[in-house]
Each structure stands twice: as C-alpha cells, then as structure tokens.
Amino acid sequence: MTARNKVLTIMGIIILMGVISIGFFVFPIGISMCAITGLCYGCKYKDKLFIRWSSVGLVIGIGLSIYTWCLISSM
Numbered sequence: 001m002t003a004r005n006k007v008l009t010i011m012g013i014i015i016l017m018g019v020i021s022i023g024f025f026v027f028p029i030g031i032s033m034c035a036i037t038g039l040c041y042g043c044k045y046k047d048k049l050f051i052r053w054s055s056v057g058l059v060i061g062i063g064l065s066i067y068t069w070c071l072i073s074s075m
Contacts, residue, residue: 004041004047007038007041011034011038014030025068027064028061028064030061031058031064032057032061032062034057034061035055035057035058036058038050038053039051039055042054
C-alpha cells in the first residue's frame, strides 16, 4: 500500500467516523481536517496535485465552517 493510498484511507476514515458520531454536521470540520492531512502529505512528499486540491478543500472547509457558524449564531 503506497503512502498516497494510506492518506486517502485516513481521509475516508475521518469523514466516516464523523458522520457516524455527529451526522452531517461533520462536513465543515471533516473537510478541513482531511485537507490539512492532505497538505501535510503533499508537503512531505512534494506532491503538487495533493497540495493543490487539499488547498481547495481547506478553503471550502473554512467557508463551510464560517457559514455554519453564522447560521447557528443567527438562531
């Protein structure tokens, strides 16, 4: 099993465990956690594709987190 497959498996486990534990509210946090994991892998192994898509995922995750926080605070 290559390092890339291990990282993708870890990302899947993070999202799966989050969905099992707190439901669909995990996506803003889970996407950010997976993106940080991908960035760590990409920086360590100099994988530009992983760095690019993990950066996009991190921006989306932060955006979703801010949106969720605004929705919760406006209730």
